[in-house]
Amino acid sequence: xxxxxxxxxxxxxxxxxxxxxxxxxxxxxxxxxxxxxxxxxxxxxxxxxxxxxxxxxxxxxxxxxxxxxxxxxxxxxxxxxxxxxxxxxxxxxxxxxxxxxxxxxxxxxxxxxxxxxxxxxxxxxxxxxxxxxxxxxxxxxxxxxxxxxxxxxxxxxxxxxxxxxxxxxxxxxxxxxxxxxxxxxxxxxxxxxxxxxxxxxxxxxxxxxxxxxxxxxxxxxxxxxxxxxxxxxxxxxxxxxxxxxxxxxxxxxxxx
Numbered sequence: 001x002x003x004x005x006x007x008x009x010x011x012x013x014x015x016x017x018x019x020x021x022x023x024x025x026x027x028x029x030x031x032x033x034x035x036x037x038x039x040x041x042x043x044x045x046x047x048x049x050x051x052x053x054x055x056x057x058x059x060x061x062x063x064x065x066x067x068x069x070x071x072x073x074x075x076x077x078x079x080x081x082x083x084x085x086x087x088x089x090x091x092x093x094x095x096x097x098x099x100x101x102x103x104x105x106x107x108x109x110x111x112x113x114x115x116x117x118x119x120x121x122x123x124x125x126x127x128x129x130x131x132x133x134x135x136x137x138x139x140x141x142x143x144x145x146x147x148x149x150x151x152x153x154x155x156x157x158x159x160x161x162x163x164x165x166x167x168x169x170x171x172x173x174x175x176x177x178x179x180x181x182x183x184x185x186x187x188x189x190x191x192x193x194x195x196x197x198x199x200x201x202x203x204x205x206x207x208x209x210x211x212x213x214x215x216x217x218x219x220x221x222x223x224x225x226x227x228x229x230x231x232x233x234x235x236x237x238x239x240x241x242x243x244x245x246x247x248x249x250x251x252x253x254x255x256x
Contacts, residue, residue, distance in 0.1 A: 039070055096130040096253040105145045105252070106138035111152040111189070113250035118229070118240040123155065126253035133254040136207035142189040142252070143209055150248040151190035153226070156206035157238050159184040166197050166213075172205035175234045184228055185211035186241065192248055193226070225249045 026033070026049040028040040034049035041050040042059070052068030053059055059070035094102030096110030103111040110130070116122040123132040132155040136142050146152065159177040160170035166183055174184055185197060187208035196210045204211040214228035225245035231237050243249050 096127055096255060098125055098127045100127075102250070102253075103146060105189070106141045108255040109133060109136075109138040109142065110253050111146060111150070111250060112253050113150075113152075113247050115243050115246045116251075117242050120239040122153070122241060122243070122251050123239070125251050129256055130253040131256055133252040134206060135254075136189070136209075137254055139207075146190045148191040151188055151192040151212065151226075152250050152252045153186045153188035153212065153241070153243075154206050154208060154252050155238055156187045156204075156208065157184065157235050158187055158202075158205040158211050166202040166211075168203050170202060173235055174237055177233055179230050179233060184214040184230075186214065186226070186228065186238075187211045188252060 028034050028047050028049050031038070031040045034040055038049045038051055039053070039059075040047050041053065053070050090101070090103050090113075094100065094104055094110040094112065096102065097112035097114075099112070099114065102113060105111050112125045114125045116125065126132055134155050136154070138145075156172065157174040158170060158172055159174050160167060160183050161176070161178050162183070164183060166185075170183070171177075177184055185204075187204040187206050187210065189208060189210070191210070193212050195213045197213055198204060198210040202211060212226060214226075225243050226249065227242045229237065229240045229242070231240055
């Protein structure tokens with residue numbers, strides 16, 4: 001009886017009610033402040049109890065979010081590390097991003113979020129010594145180390161002068177692509193856009209796994225962040241692409 005009373009007093013001091021249902025959103029300092037099965041997520045607005053993690057940064061240093069659970073890197077391995085944290089974690093260690101904030105996809109490729117409105121602003125998200133990627137130099141890490149809710153584009157135009165659907169006979173260029181009755185796309189990594197094309201329908205240019213379709217992004221998914229203005233009908237139009245989402249979308253930057 002005495003031990004039970006002590007246990008109840010301890011739980012009460014931690015703000016935990018025995019047999020209480022999990023309450024996501026409760027503030028916490030450590031996991032002891034959360035209900036059984038929850039963890040204390042590290043969030044920008046303050047630590048909160050959660051049932052499942054959504055990204056690596058919530059788990060803290062040396063842990064990775066895998067299948068909704070925070071797991072120790074020494075057990076599962078976490079891939080590429082940067083000053084900002086564990087492989088793919090959004091942090092301030094992305095030296096390839098001009099702002100310093102981004103995701104470390106690999107040692108030579110960083111994903112840099114930010115808006116751009118033509119005038120080659122997309123390329124300007126990359127830091128000095130880094131350039132807007134034209135090919136996938138990170139291989140599978142370009143997908144594996146990025147959340148499925150985000151998308152980062154490369155400077156790798158893709159198009160074809162024929163009606164839909166996309167075909168593998170398309171060009172890795174926008175030069176000569178007609179304004180009407182044509183398809184244009186921008187390859188990249190992530191899965192945050194509904195209008196994507198990939199193998200086996202089409203092989204994205206630059207060694208990437210997916211291509212964001214320009215026309216559908218502006219005409220079908222009108223609330224989407226990306227647009228690809230048709231101005232000259234050449235690769236120079238890549239300098240005029242636009243993005244209005246500052247956090248989950250951006251460009252891929254590669255070390256020179």
